Structure formats: C-alpha cells, structure tokens
Amino acid sequence: MKESESKEICPWCDTEIVWDEEIGREEQCPHCLNELSNYRTMNVDLDLEEDETRSKSVNKSNSPKENAAEDIEDINTPILDSFISKIEPKTDDLLQYEEGVYHYRRKQEESFECSNCHDFMIMVGDQEIKKDEFIPYVPVSQAQGILQAPYKLNLYICPSCFEMKPVLSEQDRLKMMDALKKQQEK
Template sequence: MEPTVCPWCQSEIVWDEEIGPEEHCPHCANELKGYRTLNIALEDEDAEKDAEVYEADYEEASDEEADDLRRIWGAEPESMSTLRTVDKYGEDHDLFAFEEAVEGILDEQEEVPECLHCREYMLFAGTQRVSGEGFQPVNAPLIQGPVLQTPYEMNVYVCPGCFQVQYNLAENDRLQMIKSFIHKKE
C-alpha cells in the first residue's frame, strides 16, 4: 500500500492493510480527510467577501465540516479585523510604531502565549501574587489536599490586538505544584 503524507505535519503515514486508511494522523492527530485552506483578509472592505466565503463553504460542507467552519469562523462570520480592537485607534495613533514596539517586546519574551480570542501573540505584563484572601482552594481527594496552595504568583499577559488579559501560573509555582502532587500521592 502506498504511503500518505499528512498535510498538517508532513509526516509519512503507512497504513495497515488489515485496518485500512487512517482517518486521523497518528503523529499530530489532525483529520486527514478534512484538510482545507481558508483565506482570511485583514482589510475591512474584505469583511463582506469573508462572509461570502464562509457562506459558500458552509453551504457546501458536510455536517462535520460545518462544525469545523463554525469553530474556525465562530457562530457568525466576522473578519479578523473586527477582532483587533487596536485597529479602531489607527486614525489618531501611529499603529505601525505600535506594532514595531510590540514585535520588539515579543522578541525578548521567554514565553509567548497566543490570545484565545484573536490569535495574536500576547505581551508579558508582569506578575500578580495571590494570597489566601479571596481564593478558596479545592481539595482533590486523589492528592489528599488542595490543587493549588496559596500564596502563588501568576504571569499576566495582555493581547496587543484585542486587549484581552490572560493568566498562567508562574514558573516556580508550576514546579511547586508538580512536586506537591508527586509527594502527596506517594
């Protein structure tokens, strides 16, 4: 049987003749049959074209493909430019200089998460310490204690495109959490 190349991760997939063709790549777990290309315009004039592309794709799609399109485009088709709140400040401010500054900051960051809302890379804004006040830890029976002990620190990230804020556990507290799970389970 002839090997296939995954369109997502470019891995060669050799099928088992008894089982037959794979539906998902065993390396990256992406769907092999549903590989599609989407062209997303970033200009406001192209928002109508985006909606037309969405509607055309949606009408031709199977139920599974339609779910994928809804997940990609959202419930209502909208262009990426409507997700970028920063664009509305372009008339009064030099957004090119802003973008250059953002790129410079991102180049110096060790960790660069992606915004869950608009997929822009997020800027590290600082850390926030969480003490016992206002935080009620949950006790997990498996580890016989809280999942997260106070005090702990969170990294704070802000999106330069839509200004959403996200948090994740600081490095030292990640390690502390791992160690506490291992020691409590033993």
C-alpha cells in the same frame, strides 16, 4: 463527486480535512477553528529603512488623510485590523505601536495565543495571591490541596483585543507538579 474533491488542506494548520459529500464543504477547520474561506497571506518587510523611504515618497499631491489611508492599506496585520475601523488613521502611531509590540514580544521567554483573536499575548506583570485571598480545594482523602498560597500569576494581555489571561508562574507550576507526584505515591 470524486474523492479528491471532498478533501482539503487547512492553510492555517496544514491539517487534511475530509468533509461529507452530503453536508458539503466545511466553513471552518475542525482542528484549529480558523475560517477556511478567508485565508489571507501577508508579506512582512523587516527592513525599516526601506519602509521610512517608502512612506516619505508617498505622492505629495494627495491630502494627508489620503496619504494615511494609502499607508494603512499597505499594512494588513492582526494587531492593526481592530484599530483601523475604530480610530482616525494615524499611521505613524500605529506603526510605532506594532513595532513596540514586536520588539517587546521578542524579549519574552514564553508567549500564549489569545483565545479570542489568536494573536500572541505579551506579559505585562505578575500578581501575587496571598493566603487570605485563596482557598484551595482539598479532596476528602487528601490532607491538602495541590496549589497552596502564596503563589504568583504571570499576567498576559493581547495587544490586538486587550483580553487578559493569568498563567501560573513557572516556579509555582513546578510546586504544583511535585504536589501531584506526591499524590500518586500515596
């Protein structure tokens, strides 16, 4: 086998993958852990007026269920994939949901990737942790821990699989970083 046949570029993260000739081709990228064989592309049309015209011009001779199924086949996004197999197709509801997620996500300052399905999460609120709800870890040689209550967590939810992720608020991250810096100075 030639050396060039044992190399591959991951279509997800553009990392070069060199695999062992004896073991064979990798099934998933060792860097981003995405499947290498099921890579799909998606074209997104952001012109909403054209989408409305296209959905109105669907062949009227088909039954409503067939029209909805045709529309859903045109929509191949991660947000909708999990719903299509679970509920009866309601194209307008799913499109409105996807558009709502898109517009909501654009207004966020930061976003995290879901560890479960790799879609980007949306922030849904904050949770304040009070002193009586948190016991900080304090190493033997230290006077106090690096994170002190009260502190605030930003809560994120994945719009595809609905997994929830708490993330320390930016203000409390800075406090924790200062506490760690002070630990170095001692």
